[in-house]
Amino acid sequence: MGSKNLFLKRYEVKYILDAEKYRAFMEKTEGRFLKDKYFESNISNIYFDTPSFVLIRRSMDKPVVYKEKLRLRTYFTPDDDTKAYCEIKKKYKGIVYKRRIGMRYDTALKFMKKEGPPKKDCQISREIEWMLKYYEGLAPAMYISYDRQSYTSADDDELRLTFDRNITWRDYDLDQRLGSYGNKILPDDVVLMELKIPGAMPVWFAKILDELEIYPASFSKYGNAYRMKMGHEPRYKAYLRSKTDKKTQDKQD
Numbered sequence: 001m002g003s004k005n006l007f008l009k010r011y012e013v014k015y016i017l018d019a020e021k022y023r024a025f026m027e028k029t030e031g032r033f034l035k036d037k038y039f040e041s042n043i044s045n046i047y048f049d050t051p052s053f054v055l056i057r058r059s060m061d062k063p064v065v066y067k068e069k070l071r072l073r074t075y076f077t078p079d080d081d082t083k084a085y086c087e088i089k090k091k092y093k094g095i096v097y098k099r100r101i102g103m104r105y106d107t108a109l110k111f112m113k114k115e116g117p118p119k120k121d122c123q124i125s126r127e128i129e130w131m132l133k134y135y136e137g138l139a140p141a142m143y144i145s146y147d148r149q150s151y152t153s154a155d156d157d158e159l160r161l162t163f164d165r166n167i168t169w170r171d172y173d174l175d176q177r178l179g180s181y182g183n184k185i186l187p188d189d190v191v192l193m194e195l196k197i198p199g200a201m202p203v204w205f206a207k208i209l210d211e212l213e214i215y216p217a218s219f220s221k222y223g224n225a226y227r228m229k230m231g232h233e234p235r236y237k238a239y240l241r242s243k244t245d246k247k248t249q250d251k252q253d
Contacts, residue, residue, distance in 0.1 A: 014216065
């Protein structure tokens with residue numbers, strides 16, 4: 001489930017679509033994308049952070065060059081022996097790098113909580129151990145899950161497209177074995193679309209986005225969950241308001 005690569009490098013571009021935009025986009029791209037081998041999944045993550053949320057606060061400050069996150073990921077609600085992934089996600093000059101190592105969920109959780117050794121000693125496990133030591137007090141901080149549909153381009157299997165719904169977060173019961181429940185970030189009729197590409201966006205794809213007036217959106221699941229935890233609204237609301245304002249302005253013109 002998920003990418004088999006222990007090291008992944010790519011660009012990731014996000015878009016927030018309401019029901020109308022989603023239907024129009026799917027009609028325009030019919031035949032362009034194929035369902036992925038793992039088309040439907042429920043992805044759950046435990047994000048690790050310091051007591052003062054240093055990692056996510058630095059990320060939300062939008063550093064020009066570099067930011068990083070540490071998380072434990074599973075596909076569907078795990079049991080003790082379900083495959084889980086300890087993952088470092090870094091963004092450097094706009095390029096996303098993911099490094100991860102897989103192991104049993106119970107072993108992975110103990111390793112990430114500094115309660116036991118990893119499945120095996122390797123470069124990635126040592127990088128994770130370094131982060132756990134470098135950031136004082138790093139521990140489970142936020143649970144985030146979502147339902148995902150995954151597609152690959154019919155012409156290029158390195159070009160991937162995902163749609164995330166039911167993005168749910170909680171800052172308690174930080175164990176993925178307990179299942180998905182908590183607070184919703186997006187309403188039911190809004191979907192997060194993400195384009196994952198190794199290089200430049202295809203011209204035909206860019207033309208469709210331009211025709212439908214679909215624009216990139218700065219959207220972090222963990223960042224929005226943290227905003228809601230601190231009593232602020234998720235950023236998608238401001239984005240949808242800007243679309244409404246534009247439509248109103250166009251009518252006035």
